[in-house]
Amino acid sequence: MAIQTILVINKSGGLVYQRDFSASAPRLSSNEYLVLAGTLQGVVAIASQITPKSLQITRKTGSKSGSDANHSSQLVPYVGALGSSAVPAQELGSFMGPDYFNEAFTSWNTTGLKHVTTDQNSLFLYQTLTGVKFVAVSSQSATSTMAVSIAENLLRKAYCLYVDYVMKNPFYEPEMPIKCELFDKRLGELVAQL
Amino acid sequence: MAIYSFWIFDKHCNCIFDREWTLKSNHASGTINSKLNEDTAKLLYGMVFSLRSISQKLAGQGPHNEIRTIATGKYRAHVLCTASGLWFILLSDLKRENLSEVLRYLYGEIYIKTVVHNWLSPIDFAESEAEKRGRGTRKIRNRNFLQRVEEFLGPMIN
Amino acid sequence: MSHKIINPSTSVAQHPAPQGYDYTIGPQQTLPDLPQSMGPSSASTFASTGISTTGPSAASAASSTNLASGPSVYSSSLHPLAHTQQVSLAAYAFLFQEMVAQARNASKSVAEIELRLHRHGYHLGVRLLELLNFRSSVNASSRSAFFKTSTAGPSSTSATVSSSAPSAQLHGYHSHGSGDAAGATAAAAAAAAADDGHALAHSISHMKRRDLTMVEILQFVHSTVWTYLFGRPSDDLVKSSDRDNEFMIVDHAPLLTRFISSTNVQCDFFVCGVVEGVLDSACFPCAVTVHSVPDDKFPEKAVFVVRFESAVLEREALRA
Numbered sequence: 001m002a003i004q005t006i007l008v009i010n011k012s013g014g015l016v017y018q019r020d021f022s023a024s025a026p027r028l029s030s031n032e033y034l035v036l037a038g039t040l041q042g043v044v045a046i047a048s049q050i051t052p053k054s055l056q057i058t059r060k061t062g063s064k065s066g067s068d069a070n071h072s073s074q075l076v077p078y079v080g081a082l083g084s085s086a087v088p089a090q091e092l093g094s095f096m097g098p099d100y101f102n103e104a105f106t107s108w109n110t111t112g113l114k115h116v117t118t119d120q121n122s123l124f125l126y127q128t129l130t131g132v133k134f135v136a137v138s139s140q141s142a143t144s145t146m147a148v149s150i151a152e153n154l155l156r157k158a159y160c161l162y163v164d165y166v167m168k169n170p171f172y173e174p175e176m177p178i179k180c181e182l183f184d185k186r187l188g189e190l191v192a193q194l
Numbered sequence: 195m196a197i198y199s200f201w202i203f204d205k206h207c208n209c210i211f212d213r214e215w216t217l218k219s220n221h222a223s224g225t226i227n228s229k230l231n232e233d234t235a236k237l238l239y240g241m242v243f244s245l246r247s248i249s250q251k252l253a254g255q256g257p258h259n260e261i262r263t264i265a266t267g268k269y270r271a272h273v274l275c276t277a278s279g280l281w282f283i284l285l286s287d288l289k290r291e292n293l294s295e296v297l298r299y300l301y302g303e304i305y306i307k308t309v310v311h312n313w314l315s316p317i318d319f320a321e322s323e324a325e326k327r328g329r330g331t332r333k334i335r336n337r338n339f340l341q342r343v344e345e346f347l348g349p350m351i352n
Numbered sequence: 353m354s355h356k357i358i359n360p361s362t363s364v365a366q367h368p369a370p371q372g373y374d375y376t377i378g379p380q381q382t383l384p385d386l387p388q389s390m391g392p393s394s395a396s397t398f399a400s401t402g403i404s405t406t407g408p409s410a411a412s413a414a415s416s417t418n419l420a421s422g423p424s425v426y427s428s429s430l431h432p433l434a435h436t437q438q439v440s441l442a443a444y445a446f447l448f449q450e451m452v453a454q455a456r457n458a459s460k461s462v463a464e465i466e467l468r469l470h471r472h473g474y475h476l477g478v479r480l481l482e483l484l485n486f487r488s489s490v491n492a493s494s495r496s497a498f499f500k501t502s503t504a505g506p507s508s509t510s511a512t513v514s515s516s517a518p519s520a521q522l523h524g525y526h527s528h529g530s531g532d533a534a535g536a537t538a539a540a541a542a543a544a545a546a547d548d549g550h551a552l553a554h555s556i557s558h559m560k561r562r563d564l565t566m567v568e569i570l571q572f573v574h575s576t577v578w579t580y581l582f583g584r585p586s587d588d589l590v591k592s593s594d595r596d597n598e599f600m601i602v603d604h605a606p607l608l609t610r611f612i613s614s615t616n617v618q619c620d621f622f623v624c625g626v627v628e629g630v631l632d633s634a635c636f637p638c639a640v641t642v643h644s645v646p647d648d649k650f651p652e653k654a655v656f657v658v659r660f661e662s663a664v665l666e667r668e669a670l671r672a
Contacts, residue, residue: 026252036251039244046241047266050234052198052285054216054224055268094441107267115265118249119258137252143263143291168445168611170452170619180613185651 002139003191004121006158007033010175011131013041017178021191024139040113040135044125048111077104079146079153100160107152115148117141124148126155134158154194161186197351198269198285199224200343201238202305205279206320208330209235213343221348226340227333242273242281262294272297280305296350304346308339315339445611452612452619462617470625477629484576489560562634565668566660569634570599573627581626582607597660601627604650618642620654627656637661 004025008017015037018030028036078101095101107114109127116123122142126134134155140147165183166172172180199214212231217223225231246261253259264271270290274282274297282297282305309315319332334340455468563569574589578601592598609619624640631638638660645655 028251032251036248039248043241043244046237046244047264050237050241050285051266051268053214054198054218057216094445110267113264113266115263116245116249117262118252119260119262121249121252121259123248123252141262145288145291148265164445164611165613168442168449169613170449170456171612171615171617182611182613 003136003154003194004139005135005137006155006187006191007037007133007135007137008158008162008178009037009041009133009135012175013038014175016176017183019184019187021188022139026137040125040133044109044112044127044133047113051111075104076107076149076152076156078102079150094164095160100157105156115151117143122147122151124151124155126152126159128159132159132162134162154190157190158187161190196286196290197347198287200285200300200347201235201281201283202334203235203239203281203283204319204330206318206326206330207239207243208320208326208332209239210319210330210332211334211339213347215351218352221344221351227335238271238283239281242271242283246275263292274298274301276301300343300346304339304342308336308342309334312336312338448608448619448622449611451622452617456617465617466621469619469622470628473622473625473627474629474632475625477626477631478633479629480577480580480626481630481633484572484580485560485562488576489558564671566599566636566664569631569636570601570658573630574601577626577630578603581623592657595659597662597665599658599660601656601658603654603656605652606654609652609654618644620644620656624656627658631658631660636664638664 002024003021005018005020007015010016015034018033107126108129109125112127113125115125119141120139122138122140124136124138126136128134136151136155138151142148161183162178165180165186166178169180169182172178197215199212201209201213202211204210209232211227212235213224213226214228214231215221215224241264242261245264249259249261260275261273264273265288268288269285270288272284272286272290272293274294276282280301282301284293284297284300286293310317315334315336316332319334320326320330321332451472452465452469455465455472459465459468563572570589573586575585578584578586582603586601587604588600588602590600590602592600606620606623608622612619620642624642628638628640631640638658640659641657643655643657645653647653
């Protein structure tokens with residue numbers, strides 16, 4: 001799975017970070033990326049509005065077993081160290097080795113948009129509890145659940161990096177475009193491991 | 195339940211057919227061409243439209259880049275866009291990863307044979323200018339079409 | 353809320369600590385929070401030995417073995433109540449971030465931000481010299497002897513504390529404290545802690561000799577101060593080949609600025625302040641600056657340059 005682009009969208013739908021990782025990445029102007037971010041923000045909200053009625057019915061009348069099944073489907077399995085070698089422990093910032101996290105995690109994005117496939121690309125979206133969205137565009141049209149969980153793991157690690165190298169940087173203004181060398185560097189290393 | 199609903203949109207952004215199942219135990223449950231679904235149809239259209247524009251931008255100068263599936267935490271939407279501007283959309287659960295064959299069958303075998311080949315059925319459901327741009331209300335009411343859709347999708351809903 | 357929040361600190365217990373400095377945990381906490389320890393007079397030391405004879409010995413034995421297993425005197429707190437020696441690196445980073453942000457808001461120029469950070473660090477350095485010199489005077493034997501006599505350590509149960517409290521009152525050694533303190537256990541613990549401070553001071557037989565030469569005091573900074581602050585000695589200590597009064601302390605990956613992408617502001621000036629504070633209060637007036645010297649292996653390498661004043665060199669020449 002080749003990651004072309006990673007975007008970070010803040011909670012109000014503004015694009016705060018965009019980076020291409022491969023030469024085949026789409027060439028979009030910065031304005032187009034801003035529009036893209038705003039559109040995605042809207043689509044995430046719409047997608048949760050059109051949840052089918054039958055799902056709403058089963059959730060309302062839902063017995064315990066129903067809600068349990070729902071819950072387990074939101075659990076994203078941990079996919080071991082992505083790629084060949086794990087990052088050396090001292091590169092993990094404030095996270096404990098051998099990896100940023102080592103257990104399955106619950107997706108906070110329960111009803112919103114998660115994953116889009118087209119003829120050429122797939123687009124993965126990871127939403128944090130605070131509403132920050134991490135978007136990855138890959139050059140393969142992958143639908144398998146494995147690909148989705150790999151992408152979610154990758155984006156969650158990107159979130160870990162964001163927490164360390166962006167939020168702990170005193171020179172970063174919240175909600176503003178991210179210009180942090182260390183974040184760039186670590187994210188590059190993370191994607192290169194794939 | 196594997197399939198939740200089935201929608202067709204025409205080139206004028208009108209929803210010309212919708213079928214939603216509400217109970218997985220009952221094939222006949224739910225609504226056909228319901229007025230209550232109008233808002234949902236608009237939202238669904240808007241979502242696919244936005245994502246299509248994104249995907250076309252991402253493709254750049256290359257060949258067409260049509261949406262195939264859209265997944266959320268709860269359901270997955272499968273999309274087939276035809277050359278004539280029709281959209282066939284199926285909403286299924288997350289276990290169904292690819293329903294493009296089903297959509298192709300719905301288009302090629304059912305829609306073509308019961309609507310297009312039917313001399314009495316209109317091809318363009320917007321009859322006047324006022325019914326274009328998403329304001330049309332006409333639906334496919336062709337009995338043959340309805341029956342074949344039920345026969346084909348009914349067994350799949352659970 | 354059923355969502356699980358990423359909390360790196362929770363998984364600490366599952367992993368055995370690797371060798372060297374543990375980045376998840378950050379620097380080890382060594383600040384003892386002495387509660388009103390200035391109270392009792394020297395007579396109370398006798399009372400504290402009285403407690404040790406009356407109090408149960410099982411708990412104290414367990415606590416002393418725990419504490420004796422530590423690697424060195426520097427790496428753990430001398431205070432028996434400071435049982436958690438670890439500070440989350442994230443908390444440390446956020447605190448530092450806030451400090452830099454405050455300095456930044458109050459300043460008009462880059463130099464002013466650095467000056468403010470430097471000043472913050474200076475005050476820390478002045479205090480650090482006292483504390484660390486005192487600690488290095490405590491050798492292992494006096495320390496273990498001291499911890500054997502202390503009873504109300506963190507591991508002792510509330511039963512032992514409450515049983516030792518009346519006995520302490522019998523000895524009449526803290527008539528000033530127990531009257532107004534409502535919680536009997538809290539009062540007993542605090543009183544015992546106050547005693548320990550004195551007991552420890554008395555158990556020191558030889559104070560550490562003062563560092564008199566430039567090399568000695570720099571060694572002290574390089575190893576002791578660095579270990580206290582960052583959990584490891586600094587990576588190198590070099591004498592400048594050009595100037596006699598210039599020394600360089602090299603740190604390959606400064607802990608404080610781990611998460612700060614290099615900008616035109618050097619946040620390591622805080623550490624400069626600490627070093628300068630230590631050296632100044634040890635009567636080695638100097639100026640300390642930091643330079644970021646990235647190389648292939650260590651992209652965040654920083655070099656702290658210490659320039660002693662000429663008076664220091666003259667003094668050293670006289671001694672020699």
